[in-house]
Amino acid sequence: MIIQDVIYHLETLAPLHYAEDFDNVGLLVGDKNTTLTGILVTLDTLEAVVDEAIEKNCNFIVSFHPIIFKGLKKITGKNYVERVVLKAIKNDIAIYSMHTALDNAVLGVNNMICDQLQLVNRQILIPQHETIKKLTTFVPKAEAELLRNALFAAGAGRIGNYTDCSFNINGIGTFNGNENSSPVKGKKGHLHFEAEIQISITFQKHLEEQVLNTLFKTHPYEEVAYEITTLENKNQHIGMGMIAELETPMEAQDFLNYIKTKMNTPCIRHSTPLNRPISRIAVLGGSGSFAIEAAKGAGADAFITSDLKYHDFFTAENRILLADVGHYESEQYTKNGLVAFLTKKITNFAVVLSKTNTNPVKYF
Template sequence: MFNTASSPTSSSSRASTGSPATVGDVISVMEAAYPPYLAESWDAVGLVCGDPTENVKHVAFALDCTDAVAERAIAENADMLIVHHPLLMRGVTTVAADTPKGRIVHRLIRHGVALFSAHTNADSARPGVNDCLAELLGVTPGEPLRPIEEALDKWGVTVPASDANSLKDAVFHAGAGTVGDYTEAAFEFDVTGQFRPTAAADPHIGSAGELERVEEIRVEFVAQRRVREKVRGALLKAHPYEEPAYDVVETHSGTADVGIGRVGELDTPMTLREFAERVSERLPHTVWGVRAAGDPESMIRRVAVSSGAGDSFLDKVAGMDVDCFVTSDLRHHPVDEHVRAGGCAVIDTAHWASEFPWCGQAADVVRRGMEERGHTVTTTVLDIQTDPWTIHSQGKN
C-alpha cells in the first residue's frame, strides 16, 4: 500500500486568493527549488511547450507525460503540467502530430496546457527526489551519494575609484560575491594603471596619443561558474572603460551538499528480508514489485538510495560503509558481480515507483511558492501509473 500521507497519489488544494499566476511565475518557483544548473549535462529540463506569460489557475503533476497523463491534465482543466521525465530529450527531430511525442505536444498546445519538466536537477536538489525516497523508506537523507562539486570563478578587475561601488553593485546583482552565508563579499586595494589611447579610441579618461596614468582600485570577488557570462555582462556594462582590464581564474570550494542519491541511517535496524518488505509496502504498487539481492537475514542499518536507474553507482557503494543500496532498473551481471565481490545488499524497485512520490513534494513546492507570492493556484497530483510493465509471472514451481 502506498503511503499517501507522505506523498499523495491524488490531491488537490487551493491557495489563498490573490493576483493571477503565470506560467513564468510557476517556473520561477520550480527553478528556485530545483535549480537548472544542477541538471546533468545530457539532460533537457525546463519548459517544453507553453507561453510563460499565460495565466495559470491549475497545475497538474505526474512522473511522465504519456497520452493518458496529457488527456487527464486536459480533463482536469489544468493550465500547466509538471513532470519529472522530459518528453523531448533523446534524438527528437520532429514534433509532427503523427508521431507519438508530437501528438502529445500538439494536444497540449491546442488545449492551452504548458508542459514543464524537472529531472536530474530535481534528483540532485535538496530537498528533492532522493530526499523524498529516503524519508519514505525511513532513511535519514544524509550526504549525497555523488556530490556535485561547487565550481567557482575568482574575478579581478581594475576600475576608477569613483566607479568602484557601482561596478560592485552590478556584479553582486548578477550573482557574484556570495561565500557561504555571506553576500557582497570582495577584496579591493589601490593600484596605478596606465594606457595610451590610439587615434581610433574614445577614452573615458585621457586623450588620444597621450600616455595616461590613473589611480584605480582593483576589486576581487568570487562567483559560481554557472553565472560567469551573466557576471561578465554586468561587469562590461557597468565599467566606464571601452576595454576594461579583468581576469577570471577557475577554482572551486569543494563538494556541495547537493547531488545524486542520499546515504543515511535506517530508523530501525532490520533484516534485508524485513527491509525489502518495508520498501514494497511504502512505495507505490507496481507489477514489477520489489526484489533484493544478498543474504535475506543480513542486518540493515545504513542505506544508500538513488531514485531511478542507479546501477552506475554499484562500484561506488561497494566501497562505502552501507548495508544496502536501493535503486531501480538493475541488470543481472552488474548485480551478480557486485554481490559475489562482497558488496552490500541491493534492492531493486520499479523506476516509476521510486520517483513518483516526488510529485507530491513538487506540488507542495508550487502551492507554497504561489501563496508566498500572493497568487491563486490549484495543484493536483495525477494518480495515473505510468510504469510500463503490465504483467509479472513467476511461472509454475
C-alpha cells in the same frame, strides 16, 4: 500570471544548466507567455494526463520525464509521443520537463526519496564537476565595497553553508586611455596609476549571465577588466544520488520491509543481505547501476535504486545491499514534492497533483 512565472520558480529549484547532456529538459510544448489557468504536476505526460489537465482546467503540465526525448520529424499521431504532443497543442496546453535537472538538484528527486525514508545527514553522492566558476576583477578602492555587495546580491560568493565569500588583494592598476576613451579616473592620453583591489569571487555556473550583468552595471570603469575561470572543486549542492543515514540502524530483513512499505513497492529485487546492521544508505532515483561503485566508496550499507541488471547484483560482493525498488516506484514521490514546492511559491493558482498512474510496468 503567465507560464514563464512558474518556470522561473522551477528553475530556482532545478536550474536547467545542471541537466545531463543527453537529456531534453525545459519547455517542450507551448508558449511561455501564455496566461496561466492552472498547473498539473505528473511523473510522465501521457494522453490520459493531458485529458486530466483539460478536465481540471490546467493549461500547464509540469512533468518529471520528458515526453519528447528524441527529435520529432513528423507529428502525425502514429505513436503515443506524437499523440500527446498533438493533443496538447490542440488544447493550448504547455508541457515542461525537469528530469535530470531535478535529479541533480540538492532538493530534488533524491532528497525527496530521503524525505520518504526519513533519512538524516544527507549529502550528494556523486557531485558534479566544473559547475563552480570564479570571477576575478579589479576595481578602485573607493568602489570596491559597492561592487562586492552587488555581486553578493546577484548570488555570487556562496560556498556551502557560507555567503558573502570573496578574496581581496590591494594593488596598483595602470591604464592610458586613447582619444576615444572617457576615463572615470585620470585623463585620456596620460598614464594613470590607480590604487585598486583585486576581487575574486566564486559563483554557480547558471548564474554567470546574472553575475556579469551586475559586474558591468556596477563597475565604475568604462572598460571592465575581468577573468572567469572554471574550478575543479566538487559541487556539494549539485549532483546525482544522495548518501544519508537511518536514525536507528536496522537488520537487513527489517530494512527491506521498511523500504517496501515506505516506497510503496510490491517487489524489491535485492542482492544477498549483509550480516550487519544497515545504517548508511545511498539512494538514486531511476536507473542507478552506474552509481554502485560510488555508493560502495561512500561506505553505504545499502543502495536503493532501480533498473539493475542480472550482473549488477554480483558487484555487491557482500559489501553492500543492493535494492531495486522499481523505476516508477523510486521516482513516484517526485510529483508530490513538486506540488509542495509550487504551492508555497504560487498561492493564487491551482497546483494539482495528477491522479493518473503512469507506471507502464505491472506486477502479477
